Amino acid sequence: MESIGIDTLLVGLISFLLIYIVWNSMRRKHNLPPGPTPLPLIGNLLQIQRGQLAKSLLKFSKQYGSVYTLYFGPKPVICLSGYETVKEALIDRGEEFGGRGRLPTLEKITQDYGISLSNGERWRQIRNFTLRNLRDLGFAKKSFEEKIQEEARYVVGELKKLKGKPLDVTKLLMDAISNILFSIMFGSRYEYKDEKFVKLLGIVEETFYLMSSPWGQLHTIFPQVMDYIPGPHQKLTAISEELMSFINERVRISQKTLDPDSPRHFIDSFLIKMEKVRT
Known part of the structure; x- marks a missing residue:
């Protein structure tokens, strides 16, 4: 019985490592800005302090620069920090950065209409x-x-x-x-x-x-x-x-x-x- 339990644990650990290696290699192929290493499926959620999102984002910017990548679950999110960086993206290059991300919680109601949810x-x-x-x-x-x-x-x-x-x-x-x-x-x-x-x-x-x-x-x-x-x-x-x-x-x-x-x-x-x- 102990042998079966150890074998199961080893299989589980090896499977997790394989998933992590594949996930990490796929992530790097996207050529995204640097950021904390995410975990499969949950991304960087565990690295964000509960109820301290703004504080966590500022901490990441000090470590990875004014443009960095966070994974909210399996989805990469590019984070901009600092006045000059935000101004360059939203004002100087407003046309390129004018798109809105998905908001699934409201999509059933808005159906992608509205000034803040359409593209x-x-x-x-x-x-x-x-x-x-x-x-x-x-x-x-x-x-x-x-x-x-x-x-x-x-x-x-x-x-x-x-x-x-x-x-x-x-x-x-x-x-x-x-x-x-x-x-x-x-x-x-x-x-x-x-x-x-x-x-x-x-x-x-x-x-x-x-x-x-x-x-x-x-x-x-x-x-x-x-x-x-x-x-x-x-x-x-x-x-x-x-x-x-x-x-x-x-x-x-x-x-x-x-x-x-x-x-x-x-x-x-x-x-x-x-x-x-x-x-």
């Missing part, structure tokens, strides 16, 4: 349309400044209600910023205690929480496997659909009252553009 010609068209129409709607103009000032008055009003009591203002400021975005997107703001507003922001917060959780990160790294494994990450699709349902409702309302000659907000502008493309 190529689709991304360029959406980006140009968005920038042009945001300017038309007052972005970076005095009218936009007035929206911010108006929302600031609501924030001051909420602070006055506390009568000097301590408060973590993080949520209040996030509510204010969200309302400014809503006024641009939908043409109106919500009261901070409005049930629909609270629920909507709760959905957004939960989405980001699940995406950044270990389950969400595993789904991003191993989507083909995690799609079939039960866990909190499976909830992402359901809550994202709630968010899409809210947006669809606002689109239907805008369609009923749309004036093609006088867009009131971003959704109106998008609907007008869609109609022009159809005709």
Whole structure:
């Protein structure tokens, strides 16, 4: 029995070494920037301190330089560190580095649409349309400044209600910023205690929480496997659909009252553009 156990252990160790040697040789053939040696399947995940991603990335940059490779699972990720390096990639060579990586946790919902998740010609068209129409709607103009000032008055009003009591203002400021975005997107703001507003922001917060959780990160790294494994990450699709349902409702309302000659907000502008493309 002991002999069988030792033989099994030896076979296991030899198999692991063979896998590691093959994996390492395949990795080097990609001619990628230097970086810490990854393990098969899990990559460099064990070398990243839990809850200290930024600290770990800075530590790697000191060891391997401002451009290095990390493996998140079997996928190589090129990391850029430092102002000059990031500026060269994203500004000086913005066209070459304009692509977005996959985000499997949201692909079922977005279907590769949206300014932050699309690529190529689709991304360029959406980006140009968005920038042009945001300017038309007052972005970076005095009218936009007035929206911010108006929302600031609501924030001051909420602070006055506390009568000097301590408060973590993080949520209040996030509510204010969200309302400014809503006024641009939908043409109106919500009261901070409005049930629909609270629920909507709760959905957004939960989405980001699940995406950044270990389950969400595993789904991003191993989507083909995690799609079939039960866990909190499976909830992402359901809550994202709630968010899409809210947006669809606002689109239907805008369609009923749309004036093609006088867009009131971003959704109106998008609907007008869609109609022009159809005709």
